Amino acid sequence: MTQAIHNFSAGPCILPPSVLSQASQAVHDLDGMGLSLIEISHRSKAFVDIMEEARSLVRSELNLPGRYEVLFLQGGASLGFLTAAMNFIPEGGSMDYAVTGTWAKKALKEAKRIGGAQALSSSEETGFDRIPALPSSSAADFVHITTNNTIYGTQYGADPVIDTPMVADMSSDIFSRPVDIEKYACIYAGAQKNMGPAGTVLYIYDTERIGKTGRDIPSYLDLAVHADKDSMFNTPPVFAVYTSMLTLRWLKDNGGVEGARDRNAAKAACIYGEIDRNPLFNGFADPGSRSVMNATFTAADDAHTSAFLAACDEAGISGIKGHRSVGGFRASMYNALPLASVEVLVEVMREFERTRG
Amino acid sequence: MTQAIHNFSAGPCILPPSVLSQASQAVHDLDGMGLSLIEISHRSKAFVDIMEEARSLVRSELNLPGRYEVLFLQGGASLGFLTAAMNFIPEGGSMDYAVTGTWAKKALKEAKRIGGAQALSSSEETGFDRIPALPSSSAADFVHITTNNTIYGTQYGADPVIDTPMVADMSSDIFSRPVDIEKYACIYAGAQKNMGPAGTVLYIYDTERIGKTGRDIPSYLDLAVHADKDSMFNTPPVFAVYTSMLTLRWLKDNGGVEGARDRNAAKAACIYGEIDRNPLFNGFADPGSRSVMNATFTAADDAHTSAFLAACDEAGISGIKGHRSVGGFRASMYNALPLASVEVLVEVMREFERTRG
Numbered sequence: 001m002t003q004a005i006h007n008f009s010a011g012p013c014i015l016p017p018s019v020l021s022q023a024s025q026a027v028h029d030l031d032g033m034g035l036s037l038i039e040i041s042h043r044s045k046a047f048v049d050i051m052e053e054a055r056s057l058v059r060s061e062l063n064l065p066g067r068y069e070v071l072f073l074q075g076g077a078s079l080g081f082l083t084a085a086m087n088f089i090p091e092g093g094s095m096d097y098a099v100t101g102t103w104a105k106k107a108l109k110e111a112k113r114i115g116g117a118q119a120l121s122s123s124e125e126t127g128f129d130r131i132p133a134l135p136s137s138s139a140a141d142f143v144h145i146t147t148n149n150t151i152y153g154t155q156y157g158a159d160p161v162i163d164t165p166m167v168a169d170m171s172s173d174i175f176s177r178p179v180d181i182e183k184y185a186c187i188y189a190g191a192q193k194n195m196g197p198a199g200t201v202l203y204i205y206d207t208e209r210i211g212k213t214g215r216d217i218p219s220y221l222d223l224a225v226h227a228d229k230d231s232m233f234n235t236p237p238v239f240a241v242y243t244s245m246l247t248l249r250w251l252k253d254n255g256g257v258e259g260a261r262d263r264n265a266a267k268a269a270c271i272y273g274e275i276d277r278n279p280l281f282n283g284f285a286d287p288g289s290r291s292v293m294n295a296t297f298t299a300a301d302d303a304h305t306s307a308f309l310a311a312c313d314e315a316g317i318s319g320i321k322g323h324r325s326v327g328g329f330r331a332s333m334y335n336a337l338p339l340a341s342v343e344v345l346v347e348v349m350r351e352f353e354r355t356r357g
Numbered sequence: 358m359t360q361a362i363h364n365f366s367a368g369p370c371i372l373p374p375s376v377l378s379q380a381s382q383a384v385h386d387l388d389g390m391g392l393s394l395i396e397i398s399h400r401s402k403a404f405v406d407i408m409e410e411a412r413s414l415v416r417s418e419l420n421l422p423g424r425y426e427v428l429f430l431q432g433g434a435s436l437g438f439l440t441a442a443m444n445f446i447p448e449g450g451s452m453d454y455a456v457t458g459t460w461a462k463k464a465l466k467e468a469k470r471i472g473g474a475q476a477l478s479s480s481e482e483t484g485f486d487r488i489p490a491l492p493s494s495s496a497a498d499f500v501h502i503t504t505n506n507t508i509y510g511t512q513y514g515a516d517p518v519i520d521t522p523m524v525a526d527m528s529s530d531i532f533s534r535p536v537d538i539e540k541y542a543c544i545y546a547g548a549q550k551n552m553g554p555a556g557t558v559l560y561i562y563d564t565e566r567i568g569k570t571g572r573d574i575p576s577y578l579d580l581a582v583h584a585d586k587d588s589m590f591n592t593p594p595v596f597a598v599y600t601s602m603l604t605l606r607w608l609k610d611n612g613g614v615e616g617a618r619d620r621n622a623a624k625a626a627c628i629y630g631e632i633d634r635n636p637l638f639n640g641f642a643d644p645g646s647r648s649v650m651n652a653t654f655t656a657a658d659d660a661h662t663s664a665f666l667a668a669c670d671e672a673g674i675s676g677i678k679g680h681r682s683v684g685g686f687r688a689s690m691y692n693a694l695p696l697a698s699v700e701v702l703v704e705v706m707r708e709f710e711r712t713r714g
Contacts, residue, residue, distance in 0.1 A: 005391045009398050012595060020384060020393045027381040034362045036377045038554035038600065041366050041676060074431035074556070078591035079577040106576075113575055192592055197395035199431070199556045199594030218470055219463075220436040234435035235549055237556030238369060239596050243395065319398060 006341035009319030010150050010294065010332040011172065012192040019246045019336075023197075026242060037242055042235050050242050051231060057248035058202065061256050064181055069210075071203040071223060071231045072241045077103065077171045080188040080201055083221050084167050085111035087205075088142050088186060091214040095167065096120035096140040101128045101149035102325065107169060111144070114215075127326075128152040130286035137163035142185055148173035150193075151323045153296030153330065154289040159183050165209065173293050174202070175251055176335060177261035185209040193293070194260075194335045196244030199237045251335065260335050267333045267342045268292040274346045280304065280353050284326055298328030308352055315348045317341075363698035366676030367507050367651065367689040368529065369549040376603045376693075380554075383599060394599055399592050407599050408588060414605035415559065418613050421538055426567075428560040428580065428588045429598045434460065434528045437545040437558055440578050441524050442468035444562075445499055445543060448571040452524065453477035453497040458485045458506035459682065464526060468501070471572075484683075485509040487643035494520035499542055505530035507550075508680045510653030510687065511646040516540050522566065530650050531559065532608055533692060534618035542566040550650070551617075551692040553601030556594045608692065617692050624690045624699045625649040631703040637661060637710050641683055655685030662686075665709055672705045674698075 007014040026037040030046060040046055055070040064070070075083075089095045089111065097108040099122035111117035120143060121132040131154050134143065143162060146169045148155040155173060160166070165185040174189040181187075186205040192198040203223055211224055219225050219233070226233045251260060272290060275283045275297045284296035299305045305328060312320045312329075322328040331345060364371040383394040387403060397403055412427040421427070432440075446452045446468065454465040456479035468474035477500060478489040488511050491500065500519060503526045505512040512530060517523065522542040531546040538544075543562040549555040560580055568581055576582050576590070583590045608617060629647060632640045632654045641653035656662045662685060669677045669686075679685040688702060 003391075007392060007396055009396065012396055012399060012592065014396050015393070020396070023395070024381050024384040024393075027377060027384055034360075035364060035675070036372070036381075038380070039364055039366065039369060039371050039377070042369060042555065074433065074594070075436065075577055076431065076591045079432070082575045082577060110575055110577075113573060190592060197596055198399065198592045199597055216470060218439045218467055220432055220439060220467075234433045235369065235547065235555045237431070237594060237597065239554055240556055240594065318392070 003316045054245035081107040081110035085114045094140040095142040104146040130289040153294040155291035199240030295331045360673045380600045411602035438464040438467035442471045451497040452499040461503040487646040510651040512648035556597030652688045
């Protein structure tokens with residue numbers, strides 16, 4: 001019998017088995033059409049329906065007011081850094097950036113090319129081990145946050161309380177819990193964590209806050225251009241949109257973002273409980289800033305690191321090695337990861353304590 | 358028995374059945390790993406090997422000199438219009454654009470935002486029914502061409518003879534024939550015709566001609582930034598790159614671009630022969646500019662148009678309706694379309710003549 005694999009990869013990452021199976025079937029034959037999903041026109045009724053269902057599921061699952069637009073584009077959050085800055089920072093205006101990790105720094109770097117972007121706060125001095133508190137308001141037009149920091153395993157515990165409208169990179173925790181959407185002028189998120197495969201990036205934005213920069217924006221970077229064409233300004237990334245739609249259907253069928261929040265809380269309690277209890281391991285992130293998506297921890301004795309990685313490997317645990325910036329281990333527990341996989345990891349940690357402690 | 362479908366879609370379009378079958382399998386389980394292609398890290402050896410094989414196949418199949426770089430990015434040719442202009446038009450320099458259709462016009466429009474871009478020639482007055490001859494040289498730093506125009510069914514019959522280095526959008530005819538690469542400073546091409554599924558765009562460029570604009574380029578739009586990270590500056594569109602790699606393997610196993618050229622010539626001879634012979638149909642493009650990829654034609658009597666579309670539908674011919682700019686019919690015959698499908702179309706045209714002529 002083949003051993004089960006427990007996929008803790010930081011992204012691209014685990015997706016629901018039913019989604020993988022339907023996506024595989026659609027590449028062979030889409031809904032009995034006799035044609036593959038990837039060889040039909042994106043203007044065909046079959047694909048237009050897919051795109052519309054994907055956009056509609058984002059609206060319903062995040063409970064979006066009608067004035068919010070939903071787009072599935074390309075270029076990942078890395079192009080999103082530029083796109084968000086271009087579409088929201090007014091000429092002569094500004095966006096404040098909360099610098100909570102590598103990706104937040106990159107977002108600020110791209111925005112600085114546009115002008116009007118500056119750091120609001122940073123936890124770089126403590127190795128990005130925490131999320132600094134935000135002020136209750138900012139003099140800037142917008143505040144940019146990175147809601148979850150995969151590398152360091154830190155996350156805002158809830159939507160920040162701040163008067164200034166926010167622009168948020170939610171690549172690694174979108175759909176993991178409900179969002180108070182009215183606080184956000186724009187949310188963008190690469191698909192490859194909780195939403196689908198790599199290759200598409202979701203934009204959600206308040207149509208009342210866009211088109212006010214006074215800036216000439218190149219067509220592909222102009223969100224309004226894409227909205228005007230119902231997210232089909234050019235050929236969309238068909239497979240990534242389809243598979244995201246399937247994952248959103250799965251989310252809906254499994255209690256929506258509330259269900260995801262509860263399951264994610266249970267998984268986080270399981271792993272952090274063990275990290276805090278087991279003397280052989282230390283948590284990396286400050287407890288008040290711990291991420292429900294990515295738990296980062298190290299071996300109390302660094303000589304144990306490679307042995308623990310080997311023990312994980314033997315148990316079918318995949319993708320547990322920490323990012324080089326932090327070292328040690330990282331358990332990424334995105335929406336599709338079952339609690340049972342976290343329990344297997346915890347059991348390996350306990351067994352490690354029994355044999356090496 | 359299910360009727361065979363003859364897929365003449367203009368793009369996304371037909372891909373080799375063996376490629377669709379392998380891509381479908383990889384979404385289920387990649388090479389027996391027990392994990393899907395789309396749930397593994399893009400930094401894993403399995404995916405790094407896929408990216409490197411894809412880049413290497415582009416090099417070998419197009420016989421690229423070592424100084425040419427190969428990248429698989431996102432955003433399609435629509436973002437390529439901006440990227441090409443930003444990376445090649447020097448501050449104070451210029452690029453001349455041959456305006457041969459809708460996509461060429463869009464390329465020029467995006468480049469004009471950068472400055473230094475102007476039309477060199479245009480066939481808009483005659484409805485883009487031909488490719489105007491290029492001069493033997495241009496005073497500009499580069500000349501931009503769109504090698505094949507899907508909507509109008511026109512194509513440069515060979516690499517233009519011109520002293521000025523060219524930048525070419527080859528989205529709809531790359532890998533359809535050999536290319537005299539030394540004439541090109543840069544080639545870019547959306548994958549979704551001859552290379553793979555929608556969701557990735559190929560860039561090939563001469564490293565000796567890049568980085569000379571004197572312009573600050575945002576990271577995602579800077580080809581050198583991507584090259585420095587081996588085309589993994591950010592998470593690549595994993596599925597689209599993998600499936601492109603499979604299509605390139607198929608191309609290699611089937612005689613490479615020379616084999617494709619010969620098969621495409623046979624298909625084009627078959628359809629254009631019938632268009633010229635059959636009194637019920639008229640070719641749209643000027644015969645000297647006819648595309649081997651997309652044959653555009655109309656019914657001599659417009660009252661026959663819908664009846665012919667119905668006859669095609671009955672014969673299992675899909676995607677034959679012409680673009681609204683031209684009307685009538687368009688037979689897109691990309692690399693993966695077998696001659697047998699063109700023969701079925703020709704037989705429907707003959708039968709149409711017998712019953713309606």
